[in-house]
Amino acid sequence: MSTSAATTYLNQGKTCCAALKLVLPGKVSYPDSTPYNLSLTSYWSVQEENVHPTCVVSATNTLDVALSVFLLTIGGQVFPGQCDFAVRSGGHTPFVGAANIQQGITIDLSALNQVTPSKDLSTVTVGPGNRWSQVYSKLDALGIAVGGGRVAIVGVGGLTLGGGVSFFSPRYGFVCDSIVRFEVVLAAGLTVNVTKSSYPDLWVALKGGSNNFGVVTAFESTAFKQGKFWGGFIGNDISTKDAQFAAFEALNGNPNYDEYAALINSYVYTPATNTWYIANNIEYTKAQANPPFFANFTSLPQTFSTMRISNLTDFTIELAASNPDGRRQLFVTGTYGNSARMMSNIFDIANSTVQALRDVPGIAYSLSFQPVPTVITSKAAARGGNSLGLSAADGNLFNLLLTVSWDTEADDALINTQAKALFDQFATVSKQLGLFNEYLYLNYAAPWQKPIAGYGAASVANLKAVSKKYDPKGVFQVQVPGGFKLSD
Ligand SMILES: Cc1cc2nc3c(=O)[nH]c(=O)nc-3n(C[C@H](O)[C@H](O)[C@H](O)COP(=O)(O)OP(=O)(O)OC[C@H]3O[C@@H](n4cnc5c(N)ncnc54)[C@H](O)[C@@H]3O)c2cc1C
Structure with a gap:
């Protein structure tokens, strides 16, 4: 939707926006203004960027937020449905409306950056x-x-x-x-x-x-x-996939899990050639190259490597390069018991269905596996607990993230329908293998998943x-x- 078309949506939220503008002069912006457009264009996905709130509150301190919430709460009671709002920090949730709102007020916290x-x-x-x-x-x-x-x-x-x-x-x-x-x-x-x-x-x-x-x-x-540490990406040919699944299961299930080790094991589809390649993001948060804990991965033949000793900022900048903004995006997630067989099933099912998306303009498609060993899930208890519902009793798990990017809205339905069917199959297979876990990582969940119920x-x-x-x-x-x- 163009910004000028968005002005036609300036109806709901109008009264609350006007009240907010009185209380927070200079901090409330409307469509077609620079601060409003800057807020919108800084969302990660195109879907969120295309949502046009009636106004944006650019809070610069806690008091701005408190006054906004106070006014909006009262406004919502006096004019039900007229003062709905969204809360936005980095704006990286891919789906519509998570941190933005059509016909409402978006509280943008970007300036709270102490x-x-x-x-x-x-x-x-x-x-x-x-x-x-x-x-x-x-x-x-x-x-x-x-x-x-x-x-x-x-x-x-x-x-x-x-x-x-x-x-x-x-x-x-x-x-x-x-x-x-x-x-x-x-x-x-x-x-x-x-x-x-x-x-x-x-x-x-x-x-x-x-x-x-x-x-x-x-x-x-x-x-x-925390000083500098060893990390980066190692690329491998897809022919190593079975060795990768075995290496992942062994690492994730190691009873002496090395707590300095972090891994994202990704399979990236290349539509032009209808093939996949493997990219391992390996981080070892000590200044020690090639620790034995990763030997099953680092000993596999490599197609590229960026492994080095550097600082935390640098490693996060490297990861940002493979996650550009400005695209249509879908995240979908699942959690399963640690198993090379399950990983292999997931890959095979995805591989047999991804061809249907091959001609979607701008398609990018990857599967990322991340270890969730008990050394992670056991930490909350000693620190006072959290609400995620996970504990060491769940055993060693892995998280799956499917990431899909594409160019046009016309393909939204196809991508979502296919992804839903895919995860239904993963659920069926994991239940058959006794590896299903109801937990879904909220920050990777699709809008049609139910992470809180999980x-x-x-x-x-x-x-x-x-x-x-x-x-x-x-x-x-x-x-x-x-x-x-x-x-x-
Ligand atoms: C490129 C990329 C890389 C990622 N890497 C990681 C990673 O390494 N580790 C990981 O765990 N996750 C990762 N994620 C997932 C990430 O955690 C989620 O996308 C998360 O929502 C991003 O936070 P945000 O503040 O940018 O999101 P936003 O979209 O701004 O907010 C997400 C949700 O939280 C709410 N919210 C935000 N701030 C507040 C607040 N201050 N008070 C109340 N509610 C609030 C919003 O209303 C919204 O519903 C990644 C995502 C992307 C796109």
């Missing part, structure tokens, strides 16, 4: 509007790090509230597991500091609860010493109870319709 280490460097307070490379470049200079995204351009807010997988997850768990304090604006506009002791129930709910409880305006994370009944019941307590009118359930809701 990175403040504590005096003793034991924690770092990070604003949700940061991209991870902004955080890491400051921390690299201090010789410390926090758990966070592996791709430079991804945002802090969504990644942390959905769980978060980092290069350091085997050492420290999910990114949310290291958060000691959230600064949160609740539905009525009240700002609270949420710690394990101040609001223990909300503290756990925010660790996986996404945008269901409030707007997080700061995350305080435990920091640790946390399990006990976690969902807790999340609903916390929502009732801190947001009794259900503002973040009803007035913030985007993303994954507790009732999904």
Whole structure:
């Protein structure tokens, strides 16, 4: 949709936008203005970029967020359905409406980009509007790090509230597991500091609860010493796939899992030749090249390698190069018990169906496997818990991410229908093999998946109870319709 066509949508939200403009002069923008267009064009996927809110609030501090939420909450009560809003940090969710809203108000947190280490460097307070490379470049200079995204351009807010997988997850768990304090604006506009002791129930709910409880305006994370380390990409021919699956299963199932090791094992389809190649993102977060833990991967014949010793910022910039913005995007995810056989089944099923997409203009298609060993899922318990519903009792798991990019809206239905059918088949096969796990990583989930239900009944019941307590009118359930809701 063109920006001028978008002005025709300037109806719902009009009154609340006008009120916000009075209270926050200079921070509320409308279609066809520079700040509005800058906000829209900074979403990762074209689908989110094409959503046109009635106005955008560019908050620059916590008070701006609190005033906005206060006004919108009241507005929503006086004019039901007229003051719906979206909350946006880095804008990297691929699907429509997760962090943007047609005919409503988008609160853009991009300018909340503080990175403040504590005096003793034991924690770092990070604003949700940061991209991870902004955080890491400051921390690299201090010789410390926090758990966070592996791709430079991804945002802090969504990644942390959905769980978060980092290069350091085997050492420290999910990114949310290291958060000691959230600064949160609740539905009525009240700002609270949420710690394990101040609001223990909300503290756990925010660790996986996404945008269901409030707007997080700061995350305080435990920091640790971190120098340069060994990492990069190794490419392999697809003929090595069976050896890769075996290497993955052995690594993920190793009872002495090396907690410095992180891996993304990807299979990338090349439509021009109807073939695949393999790209392994290997990171070993010590300054030690070729650790034995990766030997089953590094000993395979290589087509290319960028392995080197460098800093965290540099490795995340390298990963960003293979994830450009400005395209139509779909993420779909699944979780399965650690098994080379299951990986092989997934590859074969995808390989037998991907040809149907070969002629889709601009098609890019990849399968990424990531270990989720018990060394990751066991960390939450000692750190106060999270809401993801995973524990060491689930055994060693792997995460699957299907990423599809393409050019035109005309192919949306085909891509989504095919992906759904694919994951239905994966579910059937994994159930037959006794390897199905209901957990779905929220930050990789397609809009038609149900990641919160996948946390399990006990976690969902807790999340609903916390929502009732801190947001009794259900503002973040009803007035913030985007993303994954507790009732999904
Ligand atoms: C290129 C790329 C690389 C990625 N790499 C990784 C990775 O290494 N590790 C990993 O775990 N995930 C990764 N992801 C997935 C990523 O975690 C999600 O896309 C995540 O949503 C990004 O966060 P964001 O702030 O950019 O998202 P947004 O789209 O801005 O937000 C996502 C959701 O969270 C809500 N939200 C955002 N901020 C707040 C807030 N402050 N308060 C309340 N609600 C909020 C939004 O309303 C929205 O529903 C990657 C994604 C992409 C596209």
